[in-house]
Amino acid sequence: MTSADGSRHSAALATHPDPADPTPTPGGRLPRRPGPLTVASVVLLLPLAVLAVTTDRFLTLDNARAILASAAFVGITAIGATLVMIVGSAVSLAVSQTATVVAMVFLVTQHLGLLPAVLVALVCGVVLTAVQGAAVGYWDANPIVLTIAAGFAVGAAATWFSGGTPVYPASDAFVVFNRTLLGLPLSVYALLAVTVLAHWLLRRTTAGRQMYLVGENRAAARAAGLPVGRVTVLAWAFFGGCIAVTGIFLASFNTAATVTLGGTLTLDAIAAVLVGGTAIAGGRGSALQTLGGALLISVISDVLLLRGYSTGMQILVKGLLVLVVVIAVHLRTTRGWR
Amino acid sequence: MLRTGTIRVGLTAGALGLTLLATACGDGAGAPPGEGTGSSLAGKTIALVGYGNSNPWGAYFNKVYGEELASTGVKINDMTTMDPGTQVQKFNQAVAQKPDLIALSILDTQAMVVPIQKAKAAGVPVLAFDGPPDPSVADDVMSVLSDNEKLGEYAAQNIIEGLQAQGRDSGKIIVLTGTKSMLVTQDRMKGFNRVLAGAPQYQVVDEQDANWDPQLSGTIAQQLFAKHGRDGVQAAFGMADYMALPIIQAAKQAGIPVGGKDGLIVTGGNCFKAGIDSIRAGEMYGTATEDPGTIAKQTADYTVRFLTGQNPPQREVIEEGRVTAATLDQFAEQCSKV
Numbered sequence: 001m002t003s004a005d006g007s008r009h010s011a012a013l014a015t016h017p018d019p020a021d022p023t024p025t026p027g028g029r030l031p032r033r034p035g036p037l038t039v040a041s042v043v044l045l046l047p048l049a050v051l052a053v054t055t056d057r058f059l060t061l062d063n064a065r066a067i068l069a070s071a072a073f074v075g076i077t078a079i080g081a082t083l084v085m086i087v088g089s090a091v092s093l094a095v096s097q098t099a100t101v102v103a104m105v106f107l108v109t110q111h112l113g114l115l116p117a118v119l120v121a122l123v124c125g126v127v128l129t130a131v132q133g134a135a136v137g138y139w140d141a142n143p144i145v146l147t148i149a150a151g152f153a154v155g156a157a158a159t160w161f162s163g164g165t166p167v168y169p170a171s172d173a174f175v176v177f178n179r180t181l182l183g184l185p186l187s188v189y190a191l192l193a194v195t196v197l198a199h200w201l202l203r204r205t206t207a208g209r210q211m212y213l214v215g216e217n218r219a220a221a222r223a224a225g226l227p228v229g230r231v232t233v234l235a236w237a238f239f240g241g242c243i244a245v246t247g248i249f250l251a252s253f254n255t256a257a258t259v260t261l262g263g264t265l266t267l268d269a270i271a272a273v274l275v276g277g278t279a280i281a282g283g284r285g286s287a288l289q290t291l292g293g294a295l296l297i298s299v300i301s302d303v304l305l306l307r308g309y310s311t312g313m314q315i316l317v318k319g320l321l322v323l324v325v326v327i328a329v330h331l332r333t334t335r336g337w338r
Numbered sequence: 339m340l341r342t343g344t345i346r347v348g349l350t351a352g353a354l355g356l357t358l359l360a361t362a363c364g365d366g367a368g369a370p371p372g373e374g375t376g377s378s379l380a381g382k383t384i385a386l387v388g389y390g391n392s393n394p395w396g397a398y399f400n401k402v403y404g405e406e407l408a409s410t411g412v413k414i415n416d417m418t419t420m421d422p423g424t425q426v427q428k429f430n431q432a433v434a435q436k437p438d439l440i441a442l443s444i445l446d447t448q449a450m451v452v453p454i455q456k457a458k459a460a461g462v463p464v465l466a467f468d469g470p471p472d473p474s475v476a477d478d479v480m481s482v483l484s485d486n487e488k489l490g491e492y493a494a495q496n497i498i499e500g501l502q503a504q505g506r507d508s509g510k511i512i513v514l515t516g517t518k519s520m521l522v523t524q525d526r527m528k529g530f531n532r533v534l535a536g537a538p539q540y541q542v543v544d545e546q547d548a549n550w551d552p553q554l555s556g557t558i559a560q561q562l563f564a565k566h567g568r569d570g571v572q573a574a575f576g577m578a579d580y581m582a583l584p585i586i587q588a589a590k591q592a593g594i595p596v597g598g599k600d601g602l603i604v605t606g607g608n609c610f611k612a613g614i615d616s617i618r619a620g621e622m623y624g625t626a627t628e629d630p631g632t633i634a635k636q637t638a639d640y641t642v643r644f645l646t647g648q649n650p651p652q653r654e655v656i657e658e659g660r661v662t663a664a665t666l667d668q669f670a671e672q673c674s675k676v
Binding site for chain 1: 391392393394396397398400401546547548549551552553554556557558560561562563564565567568580583584587588590591592593610611612616676
């Protein structure tokens with residue numbers, strides 16, 4: 001994004017409170033009472049910390065690696081989803097299907113060579129998602145309705161493309177994505193890289209700051225002359241790139257791609273963003289918070305599994321966690337505007 | 339310049355036009371197989387309330403079942419789905435249409451009890467294939483079933499054989515099952531546990547519900563390897579090949595050797611091409627059949643016998659096969675269709 005737009009609105013940006021800061025502090029004073037998010041964090045994190053450190057094998061290097069590895073796929077997608085939520089587009093419900101199509105495209109183009117296959121997969125993910133962003137940004141399409149429709153269309157295309165049967169690669173060059181470096185899968189490094197990139201984009205670029213402004217008040221942003229459509233498309237395009245990276249790693253990990261490969265990626269990514277404290281209404285949040293959300297969910301699943309609880313219990317706890325954080329964020333937001 | 343309203347109307351009209359075009363062009367998919375062949379079953383109708391084409395197993399079953407019956411002239415109404423709630427609706431719809439036979443693959447055993455009773459009351463014959471119905475209505479339907487207990491037994495035999503071949507006189511096993519509420523899963527675990535009871539030196543240390551989900555299987559496997567340590571697991575059972583393969587990737591990323599003289603013994607099920615390739619590469623020790631092509635052929639054969647009045651037995655069970663490196667040539671082609 002050029003600096004032309006940014007310089008025009010530099011005054012507004014300068015006076016805008018830090019969008020990643022959870023609690024407004026009018027006049028620079030510290031809040032007298034802890035906010036609902038702080039209370040919720042303490043209530044959730046303290047028992048979790050106690051539970052974790054008293055769990056056998058939790059404090060091991062292998063377990064730390066497992067937590068990071070299991071957070072990677074969902075985390076990469078969630079980082080992209082953060083930008084979409086910040087820009088005020090709520091959520092996309094077409095993530096699993098898009099990741100599946102990208103995975104299929106990545107595997108089916110292996111005969112072109114690894115790098116061309118990666119590029120084609122990235123372009124596929126970015127285009128499929130940016131088109132939806134254009135409909136939201138330029139024509140005010142409802143993102144929920146739009147992405148439900150897009151999910152059906154993309155899923156149907158995947159079924160048509162594959163005939164419902166698994167897609168296999170022509171070569172096994174993709175196995176490079178399953179390698180480890182210093183004991184960690186490459187997907188973990190991808191998660192960290194994507195997080196740094198998103199953080200830089202949101203905090204250090206004009207486009208990133210405009211995403212917060214558009215998300216906070218779309219009408220005002222448009223009235224102020226901000227390029228609402230362009231900023232929205234950029235957020236969705238970044239999201240599409242993240243979905244594509246996830247699709248590439250998913251395809252490599254499973255060595256084949258079926259229509260159901262994306263699994264519960266859509267809802268898992270949304271959960272990670274919400275647990276990170278990003279406001280679903282837009283205008284607030286950060287990539288680092290989402291990374292924290294993804295890791296928190298992974299830690300909770302890990303602790304429950306180490307303690308012998310079933311997968312069903314893990315899903316139940318994840319649902320309750322999302323509910324608590326969403327309520328806390330809502331309370332914080334409503335109090336903040338009073 | 340076009341106004342936003344005009345663009346919206348244009349987009350809506352375009353979408354409607356595309357839908358109509360797709361419907362017109364896609365009509366061939368719903369055409370009755372074998373129409374015009376004028377053979378013995380012309381005029382008869384089957385409602386296929388089976389697994390949807392979004393499922394690889396279902397897609398191949400539907401293809402083979404249609405092809406096998408094409409020459410008979412029977413009309414097949416495609417009422418397939420992967421959603422249990424939708425399946426109940428489609429089944430009730432099929433009963434109202436009074437076809438000559440409903441071919442059914444059950445997604446939710448409990449939810450289908452009442453609909454099956456309704457079909458019986460309406461005099462519509464039902465043929466359940468693959469998984470069994472609830473025992474309370476088992477006598478109300480005909481069935482062509484996979485031998486799920488046998489499939490579980492084969493998985494246990496693979497693990498015992500693999501561990502014994504490595505010269506291990508003890509071993510810890512992890513199990514990642516399909517959806518535990520399904521009778522298919524329960525029957526497989528019955529067979530698995532029965533055989534394993536004869537080799538008490540090998541113990542299951544963790545059994546988790548991975549919901550037939552490859553992504554979840556990989557995540558759970560990562561956590562279980564951390565929980566039990568690198569030397570704490572000697573064998574793993576993923577109930578389907580597409581669940582066993584992520585287990586192998588998770589093991590590799592955790593630095594655990596797979597296969598060979600002292601590596602992790604992994605066995606799968608519902609054999610498919612990637613599983614066969616993995617056995618050939620010396621990674622997965624073995625798998626078992628339940629391939630959709632074999633079941634589709636036997637179900638089609640049963641359908642013809644029933645509709646031509648040959649009065650087949652009420653229940654037929656598919657003969658399953660155990661696949662290891664030793665029997666690979668025998669099953670490779672059968673298992674490589676999906």
